[in-house]
Amino acid sequence: MTTKSTPGRKQAPAADNTGTEAAARVADVLLLFAGGPQYLGVSAxxxxxxxxxxxVYRILQSLVSREMLATDPGVSGYRLGPAAAALGASALRRFDARIVATPILRRLRDETGETTTLSGLVGDERVYLDQFESPREIKMTVEVGRRFPLYAGSSGKVILAFLPEERREVVLHRPLTPLTDRTITDEAGLRAALAEIGREGVAVSLGERQAGAGSVAAPLYGPDGEVHGSISICGPQYRFTPEAIERYRDLIRTASQEIRDNWTWLRAGES
Incomplete structure (x- = not known):
């Protein structure tokens, strides 16, 4: 049988498609470890x-052989290996936003006495990229590298509010699973909250993602004008009084703009 090709369109060899699919499967497996529990098994x-x-077993064995994944004696399942850790550390060192944000977030931590964080947009979720812990005995800390939904908490909502409309709609039309009893899970309520964030340029969360935690966040814009993540001030909810929140709003807005300006200057200097 003769196969006819469409005029003007070059057909990719079947082997190319197969290779692309295999690469995508490997990436999907690794991303599960980035956002899920420490150990994952074949069945899960x-x-x-x-x-x-x-x-799945073949993929896991290939990743173990390259130290992207590892196993531990007496533990069922696989975990991220040293090569994955090295790759992640290298990515963070080379991430422009982290370079320019670090001194600003440290200063913000010192000004507020609370933990400050940097989050990056990953697909339709966000991940903590860095934190600068509060010097106080009672404080909030975050799990760097863990992925979270965009609809819960100030760091996620402020990204969602400033995403292009088509990307925002994808998130809003998915089931909104509550993370705490304060998570906004109805679409209309979330849309109203996002509209307010759009007007204010800042998001506030009181126990929405983590019970007992308060936070104020601002978007992280890149030199391209797109939102790439967020920065936040976070701590125990009882310390986030109306007066503190109002002060943090001004501080986080200024910090966000400063990071954007410095990031733009850094990129301009590289070109």
Whole structure:
């Protein structure tokens, strides 16, 4: 049988498609470890990604051989290995936003006495990239590298509020699973909250993502004018009084603009 090709369109070899699909599967497996529990087994990965156990097992063994994943004696499942940790550390060192944000977030930590954080946008979620811990005995800390939804908490909502409309709509049309009893889970309520954030340029959360935690966040804009993440001031909710929140609003706005200006200057200097 003769296969006819569409005029003017170059057909990719089947092997290319197969290679692309295989690479995507490997990436999907690694991303599960980035956002999920510390240990994952073959069955759990198979269910989550809809792949056969045989395929998952082959991928895992390949990643273990390259130290991207590892196993521990007496523990069922796989965890991220030293090569993955080295890759992540290298990425953070080379991330422009982290370079320019670090001194500003340290200063913000010293000015407020609370923990300050940097989050990056990853797909339709966010991940903590760095934190500068409060010197206080009672403080809030975050799990760097863990992924969170955009609809819960100030760091996520402020990103969601300033995403392009088509990307925002994708998130809003998904089920909104509550993380605490204060998480906004109805679409209309979340849309109203995002509209207010759009007007104010700042998001506030009191126990929405983590019970007992308060935070104020601002978007992290890149030189391209797009939102790439967020910065926040966070701590125990009882310290986030109306007076403190109002002060933090002004501080986080100024810090956000300063990071944007410095990032733009850094990129201009590299070109």
């Amino acid at each position: 990965i198979s269910r989550e990604l809809g792949l056969s156990k045989a395929v």
